[in-house]
Amino acid sequence: MSQLFASEVTLSMKFKISLFAMLCSSALLAQQHAHQHGIANATLVIDQQQIEWQMDIPADQVVGFEHAPNTPQEQAQQAAQLQNLQPHSWLVWPSAANCQLKNASFAPEPGDSAHVDYVSSASWQCADVSQIKQLQLDLFALTTGLEQVQLQYVTPQGQGAATLTMDQNQLSFADN
Template identity: 30%
Template sequence: MPACLRPILLSSVIVLALALPVAAPAQHAHGAHQHGVAELTVVLEGRMLQLELISPLDNLVGFEHAPANETQRGALADAERLLLDSEAVFALPSEAGCVIREVGIESPWRDSGREHGRGQTRDHNRPARGDHEDMVASYGFECAHPEALRRLELRVFKHFPRLQRVRAEFATPRGQGGGVLTSGAAALAL
C-alpha cells in the first residue's frame, strides 16, 4: 500500500472501530447474544486508549432478569463495582504510562446515576429485552507512551467463572486485528 494512503486507512479504521460500540446494542438485540462469550473493542488513537467490554449478564451474575432478591441485587452491584475498577479488568504495560480518565457502566437495572463521576445509567431509550440482557463497560485511558502499548491482559476470567471466552478486536496506529481470549490465554497482542 502506498505510504500516502496509510493515514487515510488508519483514520477509516478508527472511525469504524469507534462506530462499532454505537452499533453494538442493535447487533445484540438481533441475536448475537451468546452465554459464555463477551466482546472487547480496543482503539488507540494518539495518546487515548478506548476499551469497551460487552457481556451477557449471565456471564457476570448468573442471571439476566431483573434482580428478584437481595442476593441477586448484591451480585449485580458486585459485578458493577468490579467492572468500575479498571485494574481488576485490565493489565496494561506499565511503561505505557496509562492513566484511567473515564469509566462507564451500562446495565439494564442500574439504579444509581453517576458513581463518583464514573458510572452510567441504563439507556432508557433502549427497551429491556427481558431474558437477554447485557452489561457494557467502557474505559478511557490517556497514555504517556502509547507506543509501548504492545499488549493488554484481560483479568475478568478470574472474577467471572461463567465467562469462557472474549472475542476481541483492535485498531491502533500499527494496524488492526483481533483474537479470542480465554482464561488460559488472556493476553491480546496489539
C-alpha cells in the same frame, strides 16, 4: 513542509476511516451474535495518547443471572459485582506506558429485562502508547462462565481481531 502536513492528514484520515469501519462491523457483529452465553464482544482503539475500550457481555457472566435483579439478594449481588468490575483494573497495560483511567462504566444495557446484557466502556490517557505492545485481560477469574472475549482492535501497529480466553488472556500487538 506542506507535503509533510498533507501526509499526516492523510494518515490520520485513513486511520479514522479504518476505525469507523471497524466500529461499524463490531456493532453489526454484536447484533448478529447478541446474547451468546459465555462470549463477550469487545472493541479496543489505541490512538495517539488515548485508549478506548467497549465490551458487551451477557448478564449471567457478570452477576450469575440473566434477568434484571428482582430480589434484595440479587440487587446486592449485582451491586457488589459491578463495584468489583468498575475500576477496569482487569485490563492491564504496561507500566512504562503510564496510562491513567479517565472514565469508566460497567452497567446494564437498557432494554429487555428478561435477557440483560452489560456494557463496559473505558478511556485511558497514556504518556507513551508506544510502550503498549500487548493487552492482558484478567477478566475471566472475575466472572462466572465467561469462556471467551472476541476482540476487534485498532492500534498504531495495525488492526485485527482475536479471541481471548482464560488460558490465552494476552494479545501481542507486535505480531500484527
